Amino acid sequence: MQSSPETIPSWDSLQHLNLVLALEQEFRIQFTPEEVEQLLSVEVAANVLEEKRVACEVS
Amino acid sequence: MIDRDQLRRQIEDDLAAQHFPAARAGLERLWSAHPSAALAGFVNGCYERLRGHATFSPLRVAVLRSFTVEPVLPLLRAMAWMQRLDVTVKAGEFNAYAPELLDPQSWVHGFAPDVVILAVQTRDVAPDLWDNFADRKADEVQATVRQVLDDFRNQVRVFRSRSQAYVLLHTLELPEHPSRGILDAQAGGSQAEAVRAVNDGLRRIAGEFSGVYLFDYDALAAARGRAGWRDEQRFATVKLPLRAESMLALAREWVRYLCPLAGRSAKVLAVDLDNTLWGGVVAEDGVTGIHADREHPGIAWWNVQRALLDVKRRGILLAICSKNNREDALEAFRAHPGMPLHLEDFAADRINWVDKPANLREIATELNIGVDSIAFLDDNPTERDRVQRELPGITVIDLPDDPMGFAAAIRACPVLERLAASEEDAERSRYYAEQRQRATAQESAANVEEFYRSLFQKVEIARLSTSTLARASQLTQKTNQFNVTTRRYSEQQIAALAETPGCDVYTVRVKDRFGDNGLVGVMITREAEPGVCEIDTFLMSCRVIARTVETAMLSFLADESRARGLAALRGWFLPTAKNAPAADLYRKHGFEAGAASVAGSCWTLDLVRAEVICPDWIELTAPHAEASPASGQTGGHSQASEYFERANAQ
Numbered sequence: 159m160q161s162s163p164e165t166i167p168s169w170d171s172l173q174h175l176n177l178v179l180a181l182e183q184e185f186r187i188q189f190t191p192e193e194v195e196q197l198l199s200v201e202v203a204a205n206v207l208e209e210k211r212v213a214c215e216v217s
Numbered sequence: 218m219i220d221r222d223q224l225r226r227q228i229e230d231d232l233a234a235q236h237f238p239a240a241r242a243g244l245e246r247l248w249s250a251h252p253s254a255a256l257a258g259f260v261n262g263c264y265e266r267l268r269g270h271a272t273f274s275p276l277r278v279a280v281l282r283s284f285t286v287e288p289v290l291p292l293l294r295a296m297a298w299m300q301r302l303d304v305t306v307k308a309g310e311f312n313a314y315a316p317e318l319l320d321p322q323s324w325v326h327g328f329a330p331d332v333v334i335l336a337v338q339t340r341d342v343a344p345d346l347w348d349n350f351a352d353r354k355a356d357e358v359q360a361t362v363r364q365v366l367d368d369f370r371n372q373v374r375v376f377r378s379r380s381q382a383y384v385l386l387h388t389l390e391l392p393e394h395p396s397r398g399i400l401d402a403q404a405g406g407s408q409a410e411a412v413r414a415v416n417d418g419l420r421r422i423a424g425e426f427s428g429v430y431l432f433d434y435d436a437l438a439a440a441r442g443r444a445g446w447r448d449e450q451r452f453a454t455v456k457l458p459l460r461a462e463s464m465l466a467l468a469r470e471w472v473r474y475l476c477p478l479a480g481r482s483a484k485v486l487a488v489d490l491d492n493t494l495w496g497g498v499v500a501e502d503g504v505t506g507i508h509a510d511r512e513h514p515g516i517a518w519w520n521v522q523r524a525l526l527d528v529k530r531r532g533i534l535l536a537i538c539s540k541n542n543r544e545d546a547l548e549a550f551r552a553h554p555g556m557p558l559h560l561e562d563f564a565a566d567r568i569n570w571v572d573k574p575a576n577l578r579e580i581a582t583e584l585n586i587g588v589d590s591i592a593f594l595d596d597n598p599t600e601r602d603r604v605q606r607e608l609p610g611i612t613v614i615d616l617p618d619d620p621m622g623f624a625a626a627i628r629a630c631p632v633l634e635r636l637a638a639s640e641e642d643a644e645r646s647r648y649y650a651e652q653r654q655r656a657t658a659q660e661s662a663a664n665v666e667e668f669y670r671s672l673f674q675k676v677e678i679a680r681l682s683t684s685t686l687a688r689a690s691q692l693t694q695k696t697n698q699f700n701v702t703t704r705r706y707s708e709q710q711i712a713a714l715a716e717t718p719g720c721d722v723y724t725v726r727v728k729d730r731f732g733d734n735g736l737v738g739v740m741i742t743r744e745a746e747p748g749v750c751e752i753d754t755f756l757m758s759c760r761v762i763a764r765t766v767e768t769a770m771l772s773f774l775a776d777e778s779r780a781r782g783l784a785a786l787r788g789w790f791l792p793t794a795k796n797a798p799a800a801d802l803y804r805k806h807g808f809e810a811g812a813a814s815v816a817g818s819c820w821t822l823d824l825v826r827a828e829v830i831c832p833d834w835i836e837l838t839a840p841h842a843e844a845s846p847a848s849g850q851t852g853g854h855s856q857a858s859e860y861f862e863r864a865n866a867q
Contacts, residue, residue, distance in 0.1 A: 172287055175455055179288055180255040183461045191454050 181207070219250040228263060237270040238609050242602075248299055249615060252465050257291040264298040272589075272610060273303035274479045279330035279382075280306060281314035283341035285457040292468035300476050300631050311456070312341065318372040321379060332383045332478055333376070334432065334471065338458060339389040339412060342368075346389075346415070350396040350408045358411050366418035370425075377426050381709045383478050385471075386423060387434040388416045393443040427686070427709035430474070430636050437470050438463075476631035480694055480705075483592035483612055483632040485564070485584055486528055487577055490539040490546055492596045494518060494525075494558065496620065499545045504552040520624035522557035528627065529562060531635045532642025534649065536580045537566035538573055538593070564649040573600055574607040584649075585759050587697075592632050596620070637708070639688040641735040651732040652760070658731075669765055670834045673730040676769045678740075678839040681715045681722040688736045689724050692756060696739075697795040699767070700756040701788060701802060704741075711741075719744040720753075723840075725770055727761050737761045738770060742778075745787075750778040752788035755802070762798060765832050771806050772831035773839045779824045786824055791817035 178194050181187070181203065187210050189197070197203050224247045231240035240263065248260055267273075276297070280286055290306050297304040307328055309317045314335060317323045325333065340347040345361045353361070373384060395401035395408045402409070416435065423429045438446040445460060452458040459467065476482065491498040495518045497507035508515030509522055529535050535558075539546060546568045550560045565583050567576035573595075581588040589610030595601050596616055605613045612632045616623055627633070635642070655672070662668030681689055690708040697703065706714070715722040725738030738761070741754035752774065757767055778786050788803055803820035804810070807827050811819040822829070831837050 171455075175285075175457070176254065176288055179461060180253075183253050184255050191450060194454070 177203075185210070219246060221247065221251050221256075224250075225259065232263060232266055235270075237267055238606065241267060241271060241609070242605060245299055248295060252292070252295070254288060254292065254461065254464075257295045260295045260298065261291060264295075264303075268303065271301075273298070273301050274481055275303045275305070276332065276475060276479045277328065277330045278304055278306040278332045278334060278475065279309065279325050279328055280334045280336055281309040281317050281325070282336040283312050283314060284336070284338055284452070285311070285455055286336055288457065289459070289464045289468055292464055293471055296465075296468045296472045297475065300472055300481060302472070302475060302479055302481060304475070315368070315372055318376040326380060330380075330382045332385060332475060333380075334385045334387070336387050336434075337389075339392070343389065343412075343415065346408065346411050347392065348396075350411075355406050358406070362411055362414045362418070365415050366422070369419060370422050373422055373426060373429055377429070377709070381428070381707065381713065383707070383709075384426075384429045385432040385474055386419050386429065387432050388419060388436070390435040390438050390446075391443075393447075427712045428707055432471070432474055434467075437466060441466050473629075473631045473634055474636070477634050477636045481632055482590075482635065483533060484586045484590040484695075485534045485536050485580065486525065486592045486594060486633065487536040487538040487580055488525065488593075489595040489597070489600070490537060490541060490549070490568070492620070493594060493623075494521060495549070495553075495556070499549045500542060504545070504549045507549060507553075509553065509556045514620070517620035517623060519557065521620075521627065524624040524627040526557055526562070528633050529646055530643055531633070531638065532645045533592075533633060534564040534584060534646060535562055536584070536591075537563050537568060538576050538580065538595075539566075539568045540570055540573070541568050543568040561650060562646065564646060573604055577604065577608060577611065585698075592630065594627065596623070637687040637691070639691065639736075641688055641691075644733075644735065648732070648734065648760070654731050655729070666834070669832065671730070672764065672834070673836075674764065674766065674834065675728040675836045675838070676766055677726040677728070678723050678770065678773050678837070679726070680840055681711065681724055685724045685736055686712060689722070689739050692736065692739050692758065693754065696756045696758060697793070698759050698797075699762055699799045699802075700754075700796050701752070701790045701799050702754055703791065703793050703796060704754050706754075714741060717743075723773075725757070725766070727766055734758075734760050738766065740770060740774060742774060744783070748784040750774065750781075750783050750786050752786070755788060755799075759798075765835065767802060768806065768829065769831045769835045769837050771802075772829040773837065775822060775824060775829045777839075779828075784824055786822040787811075788820050789817050790820065 174197070178189060178197060182189060185207060187207075189206070193206055197206065224243055228240050228243040228247065231237075231243060244260055244263055248256065278293075280290070286308050290308060293306055294304050309325070314337060317325055318335075343361060343365045345353055346358070350358075369386070373386070376384065389412050391409050391412050397406075397408065401407050412435075416431075420431055423431050441463065446463050447458050448460045448463075488494055491500075491507075495507040495509040496514055499507050509518035510516070511519055525535055537546070547560065550556070565580050567579055569576070577591055577593065578588055581591060588608055592612040592614060593601070593604050594614050594616070595604070601613045601615070604611060612630070614626060614630050616626050641648075658671055659668050662671055679685070686708050690706055690711050693704060693706045693711065711722060714720050720741070720743040723740040724736050725740065726736050727734045727738070737758040739754055739756050740752065742750050742752055745751035755770070757770070775786055786808075788808070790800060790803060792800065803822075806822070806829050808820035808822045811821050813819065
């Protein structure tokens with residue numbers, strides 16, 4: 159759960175955007191620009207999704 | 218509803234077990250039901266494993282852009298795989314489309330794309346026509362429109378001077394809410410009109426260059442709904458102006474243009490009858506019980522027939538493939554003369570109780586095309602499935618359950634699209650009706666020479682011109698059988714050849730007593746070494762095979778070369794799986810065999826000692842022989858093509 163831009167070397171802004179878009183489409187939600195900026199680790203992503211009341215499994 | 222995870226597992230199992238057709242069918246079902254950014258990675262990965270186990274057309278695409286397009290690219294690849302295109306795509310630097318088009322050292326030239334897409338937005342290339350429009354005076358707006366068009370024309374001109382790649386120019390989109398509100402739709406000073414003026418100018422620019430086309434981005438946004446097209450917040454943060462659904466729509470629409478550019482086009486659309494062409498089953502409901510009219514529910518099939526007529530006008534042949542009693546089906550057409558389609562609109566039919574794959578193979582043979590050039594339309598999913606399994610190269614059009622959606626599905630099918638149209642295309646179906654008459658004439662002639670004479674053939678050879686450019690290019694790309702070297706040329710490549718010194722491009726038109734076959738032959742020659750005219754391309758449409766037209770064509774090349782003082786006429790035969798009909802061309806006309814290689818055989822005609830005589834049953838019209846300094850002729854006036862003159866004038 160500690161995967162983040164700091165720990166995965168190839169995580170760049172484009173990958174970040176792709177992740178955001180995939181999550182939005184997959185769970186039919188919209189992140190605000192503030193939330194997008196905060197999605198800096200899988201743990202945070204899971205929390206935000208939880209807040210948006212989506213059940214998801216992350217490893 | 219298709220279970221996505223189950224289908225994913227099934228596809229992976231099929232790939233592991235090397236059941237490639239099943240894997241491909243599964244991928245098509247998965248992507249049709251759940252196209253998404255998340256799934257694109259999986260789909261693209263699977264298709265990469267299918268390379269080599271199925272036929273795909275490779276295509277290199279460069280996207281030069283004024284906004285963020287990276288998330289669209291995997292969607293483009295997935296949409297393209299669905300249409301049997303293997304797309305290698307690279308985006309240029311952010312908003313660097315202008316220097317990338319203009320710079321001779323630009324990465325684009327090294328990348329050697331087949332297609333360049335210029336993806337730009339109104340707000341980026343013409344900001345004065347977007348946010349600040351209300352501040353502008355009329356003359357400032359006109360100056361902006363002119364400036365934008367001058368820039369585009371310059372960029373395209375410079376790029377085309379260095380590259381033969383196809384170019385797709387995005388049209389600029391109209392704003393959802395004009396600056397002036399409802400006043401904008403009234404006369405004078407309209408923002409919408411200004412943007413349209415740019416798009417009209419882009420259309421003119423596309424017409425000035427070979428292989429440059431408009432990609433109607435504005436129409437796409439309008440069709441999907443301007444209200445939901447853009448994502449202003451995403452544009453503000455990461456310069457991505459598109460919502461998720463818009464990205465999918467854009468990728469899908471790009472593929473509708475890439476298919477015809479890649480040659481992935483159907484030549485024949487084979488259609489079922491019951492519940493496809495009309496509502497009802499003629500054998501059960503009777504000829505009066507079926508409907509295709511402007512009432513409900515017949516309107517669904519009325520629209521299908523109108524869609525098929527439009528497809529036919531693009532040069533695609535229609536054929537019937539139906540499980541029915543033949544008499545019932547023919548009676549249905551006779552009993553409903555008000556339907557848009559009539560029996561004569563179809564170039565072939567198989568109406569019987571034999572299985573459809575076998576019938577489709579016969580239709581392909583009868584119309585002299587490869588079975589993979591067929592698109593198939595049938596309301597019955599079981600039939601569609603069976604045809605796709607047994608004939609994996611055929612394009613099966615996916616139809617929704619509701620017949621009201623059939624016409625739209627036909628119109629959305631990429632292999633039925635065309636980016637160039639010629640007279641031949643519009644008249645192709647009529648030609649096939651005349652062809653049946655020619656076949657009858659052949660049967661009744663006592664011997665073959667009498668048959669040739671009975672045709673009253675006129676062969677017209679001319680230099681390539683702007684009006685014949687599209688058809689000539691099409692012939693080099695589609696002709697497989699009577700083609701000695703099978704060299705494929707795009708419009709821009711053929712135009713470049715015609716302008717090359719020492720190189721000549723000729724088109725051949727054949728008329729006979731039954732009608733005009735149109736442009737059916739192309740010859741390209743070059744003086745490869747002094748004294749020798751080498752035939753780079755010699756091809757004839759199978760429409761005019763076995764009628765001695767090739768003899769008339771060769772006789773012209775021989776006479777023309779001799780008049781220029783050349784000593785020999787040389788041609789290569791490069792065998793392929795399909796061009797056996799042309800293997801004996803040179804030998805039969807007195808050429809001598811020369812060097813042979815792995816690629817093929819070389820044939821030479823000594824112009825001093827031998828000649829090719831045009832048969833006296835053919836009336837041949839050709840450009841006058843070029844006056845050659847060596848021969849001392851002074852009379853002959855060389856017929857420079859319009860194309861040469863235009864090229865020199867620029």
